[in-house]
Structure formats: structure tokens, C-alpha cells
Amino acid sequence: MDHSRSAKGEARARAAKAPEDDAPVDVAVLGAGVVGMCTAYALARRGLRVVLVERAGEPGRGTSFANGAQLSFAYADALAQPSLWRKMPGMLADLDPAFRVRPSFDPEFLRWGLAFLRNCTGARFSQKTWAALELGVESQVALADMCAHHPFAFDHARPGKMHLFRDDAALARAEEVSQMKREAGFEQHVVGAAQAREIEPALTEAGHFVGALWTPEEEVGDPYLFCRGLLRVLRRDYGVIAQFDFAAGAPLITPDSVTIPERGSLRTVRARRMVVCLGIDAPAYLAPLGIRAAIQPMKGYSFAAPLGAHAPHVSLTDTARKIVFCRLGKTMRIAGLAELGVHDTAVDPARLRALVEGARAGLPHAARYDEAKDGWAGLRPMRPDSVPEVRRASERIFLNIGHGMLGWTFAAGCGERVAQQVLAADCELH
Numbered sequence: 001m002d003h004s005r006s007a008k009g010e011a012r013a014r015a016a017k018a019p020e021d022d023a024p025v026d027v028a029v030l031g032a033g034v035v036g037m038c039t040a041y042a043l044a045r046r047g048l049r050v051v052l053v054e055r056a057g058e059p060g061r062g063t064s065f066a067n068g069a070q071l072s073f074a075y076a077d078a079l080a081q082p083s084l085w086r087k088m089p090g091m092l093a094d095l096d097p098a099f100r101v102r103p104s105f106d107p108e109f110l111r112w113g114l115a116f117l118r119n120c121t122g123a124r125f126s127q128k129t130w131a132a133l134e135l136g137v138e139s140q141v142a143l144a145d146m147c148a149h150h151p152f153a154f155d156h157a158r159p160g161k162m163h164l165f166r167d168d169a170a171l172a173r174a175e176e177v178s179q180m181k182r183e184a185g186f187e188q189h190v191v192g193a194a195q196a197r198e199i200e201p202a203l204t205e206a207g208h209f210v211g212a213l214w215t216p217e218e219e220v221g222d223p224y225l226f227c228r229g230l231l232r233v234l235r236r237d238y239g240v241i242a243q244f245d246f247a248a249g250a251p252l253i254t255p256d257s258v259t260i261p262e263r264g265s266l267r268t269v270r271a272r273r274m275v276v277c278l279g280i281d282a283p284a285y286l287a288p289l290g291i292r293a294a295i296q297p298m299k300g301y302s303f304a305a306p307l308g309a310h311a312p313h314v315s316l317t318d319t320a321r322k323i324v325f326c327r328l329g330k331t332m333r334i335a336g337l338a339e340l341g342v343h344d345t346a347v348d349p350a351r352l353r354a355l356v357e358g359a360r361a362g363l364p365h366a367a368r369y370d371e372a373k374d375g376w377a378g379l380r381p382m383r384p385d386s387v388p389e390v391r392r393a394s395e396r397i398f399l400n401i402g403h404g405m406l407g408w409t410f411a412a413g414c415g416e417r418v419a420q421q422v423l424a425a426d427c428e429l430h
């Protein structure tokens with residue numbers, strides 16, 4: 001039996017039924033980035049009536065908008081790792097152009113920083129990377145299932161991914177971690193520079209590198225097109241209602257429902273439960289409810305440019321420069337830079353230039369850099385252990401937040417996880 005078809009029919013029928021006057025819907029999903037969209041899908045697919053609430057005028061306009069576009073299911077390495085102790089002074093002193101820290105005395109920042117440092121041990125790194133790899137496996141399966149049932153265009157492809165290493169020590173460390181990836185079920189090989197160039201001829205222009213990590217099954221896709229395409233599916237096939245231009249204010253929680261008001265208006269959404277998928281805005285939203293979310297922003301940049309004469313086909317990460325190259329249809333999406341503790345999304349022209357020039361130095365003809373457009377900056381919602389927070393926070397509130405550097409990768413799997421938790425809570429009631 002095709003479960004998704006029956007769930008789809010059930011959801012459509014329930015949505016079509018005129019709701020009793022002020023009967024709450026089953027679930028309000030707050031935030032329509034990749035995480036909120038996948039959450040709405042996973043809930044609606046299970047036959048629940050869902051309302052999506054988003055501050056912007058359309059989905060996918062937050063951090064999800066123009067990220068690196070890599071679906072790196074097997075590259076889920078936790079950011080906190082022992083090698084960071086060595087690099088930390090350089091980051092704090094602004095010596096590493098790709099990774100900067102803006103320290104502050106804000107108690108939340110300090111608490112986060114201490115928790116992050118506690119995670120910089122070998123044992124914690126393995127534990128958290130393993131947890132993220134499990135999420136990677138689930139996400140790849142969930143996304144494939146979604147695409148099989150609802151084919152829609154978002155420049156989705158499976159070109160494989162390569163991590164370039166320019167020094168032997170870094171490659172040796174990656175090789176050690178690679179064993180975990182294979183144990184998790186991913187195909188991943190360490191290849192020498194010559195073999196890497198055979199797989200991806202564009203690397204003949206990459207200058208000196210000692211080898212690469214090659215993961216043939218990794219995928220790419222445009223997250224903004226994904227959000228728009230999935231919204232059409234949610235409305236058409238599952239009767240999901242989307243409330244855009246709706247900045248959610250503090251919810252009113254009663255024994256049987258939660259009412260979410262729009263800030264500065266009389267509009268409200270009433271639901272039996274809500275799932276918070278507010279990305280970088282989650283901590284501020286949750287704090288007045290007494291729910292602490294350990295999330296700090298890590299600003300990054302991207303730009304798009306037409307494909308160059310030697311545009312790579314595989315998705316690439318230049319680990320030394322911390323820059324990713326991702327072919328999306330006829331354009332090259334290039335992303336990078338990490339500024340921990342920076343809260344604004346303004347595009348600093350000097351930082352954007354640093355990214356463009358770093359990419360040009362790494363792969364001079366990957367893109368037509370002089371025609372680069374759409375410079376963009378976004379805030380990665382970082383947790384100190386790099387594992388998203390997907391849990392029930394109270395009777396009616398669920399969290400799906402803190403996806404850090406890999407929210408696009410983890411969105412589908414985290415959506416499934418939180419939907420299972422909501423359903424389990426419903427079962428408790430019956």
C-alpha cells in the first residue's frame with residue numbers, strides 16, 4: 001500500500017472539511033526556511049492539518065536563501081574538534097581570513113563558548129559526529145522519498161562531493177574520520193591528487209593539493225527553489241495553509257491549544273501544538289517562554305556567477321580556504337567565510353571581495369568571476385555541539401532548531417524526527 005498517497009488523500013480531505021468556527025488546526029509550524037518546510041511536509045504527510053507561519057512574504061528568504069547548496073549527508077563532522085585548540089588564537093586575533101570570532105561579554109555568548117570548548121575533545125567529537133551522521137543517513141532517505149513522491153525542480157543533482165586537502169596532516173585527520181562515515185554506510189574514499197583530477201578535470205587548475213576525500217553519492221540542490229516548490233506541493237496535495245507576512249508574537253498557551261498572534265495586528269493562528277523552526281531567531285522567541293536555546297550566529301557569504309570555462313561538475317570544498325563550489329544548473333554558487341558572534345546580515349563589500357578572490361585563487365576558471373552577482377550574507381544558527389535540537393520542549397511546544405552549517409542537509413531528516421515526536425505526543429493523549 002502506498003502510505004503517502006493515503007496520507008495525502010486524508011490530509012486533503014481534512015483540510016477541505018470546513019473547520020468548526022474556532023477549532024484549532026493540529027500543528028502550527030513557525031518559520032518557512034528549509035527546516036520549517038520539511039517539518040510541515042512530514043506532519044502533513046502523516047495526515048495532520050498544518051498551518052505554516054512566516055514573517056517574510058514567501059518561504060526560504062532567511063538563512064536558507066542562498067546557502068552553499070551542498071547536501072553533504074556524509075560530511076557531518078562536528079565543528080568542535082581537538083584541532084581547533086591550535087587554531088583558536090589565530091581566529092581570535094583575526095589572522096584567519098576565513099574563520100573569525102567576535103567575542104563578547106554577553107552571558108549567552110560566554111555560556112555557548114564554554115559549551116563549545118567542552119566539545120573540543122576527541123571523544124565528544126566522535127560522539128557528535130556520529131549523531132550527525134545518523135541524521136545525514138535519515139535525511140538522504142527522507143529527501144529521496146519526498147522527491148520520488150513529488151518530483152519538482154530545484155536543480156537537484158547527485159554529482160558527488162570532493163574535499164580538497166592542501167597539507168598532509170589535514171588529509172590524514174580526514175582519513176581517520178572517514179572510517180566513521182564508512183561505518184555509517186556512506187561510500188567515501190581518500191584519493192591522491194592525480195586520481196582526484198581524473199574524477200574532476202577542473203582540478204587541474206586547483207594548484208598544489210595533496211589529495212581529496214571523495215564521496216560519490218553526495219547531492220546538491222537550490223534551497224530557495226526547493227522551498228518554493230515544496231510550498232506548491234503542500235498547498236495543492238495536503239491542504240497546508242501558509243500565512244506569510246506574519247511575524248509571530250508570544251503564544252498564548254491554554255490547556256488544549258496554543259494561540260499565536262501576529263505582532264502588531266489582530267491576526268492569530270490557533271493550533272493544538274506548535275513546532276518552532278525559527279532558525280537564528282529561535283533563542284529570542286523562546287526566551288520569554290522560559291525555553292533556553294543555545295544558538296549563536298555564524299555569518300557566512302555566498303555569490304553566484306555564470307559557469308566558467310573549467311567549472312567543476314562535482315561539488316567541491318577547498319578545506320584550506322574554507323570555500324565551497326557548487327554547480328546549480330547554469331550557475332556556480334560559491335560560499336564561505338565564518339564569523340562567529342556576528343549578528344547582522346549586511347553584505348560587507350570587503351568580505352564579499354575576499355570570498356570572490358579566494359575562490360578565484362583556488363579555481364581561477366570555475367566561474368566567470370567578473371560577472372559575479374547576488375552577493376549575499378546569512379547567519380548559520382550554530383549549536384555548541386553541531387547537533388540540531390529536535391525535541392519536545394513542553395506540552396504543546398516542539399523545537400526543530402540549531403542546524404548550523406548543515407541545515408539544508410539535515411532538514412528532511414529533522415522534519416521526520418519532529419513529526420514522529422508530535423505523533424507520539426498525540427498517541428499519549430488517546
Ligand SMILES: Cc1cc2nc3c(=O)[nH]c(=O)nc-3n(C[C@H](O)[C@H](O)[C@H](O)COP(=O)(O)OP(=O)(O)OC[C@H]3O[C@@H](n4cnc5c(N)ncnc54)[C@H](O)[C@@H]3O)c2cc1C
Binds near residue numbers: 053065403
Ligand atoms: C554562507 C552559508 C552557506 C551554507 N551552506 C550550506 C550548505 O552548503 N549545506 C547545508 O546543509 N547548509 C548550509 N548552510 C546552513 C543552512 O543554510 C542553515 O542551517 C539553514 O538554512 C537553517 O534553516 P532554518 O529553516 O532553520 O532557518 P531559516 O532559513 O533562517 O528559516 C527561519 C525562518 O523563520 C522566519 N522567522 C523568524 N522569526 C519569525 C517570527 N517571529 N515569525 C515568523 N517567522 C519568523 C524567518 O523569516 C525565516 O524564514 C549555509 C549557511 C550559510 C550562511
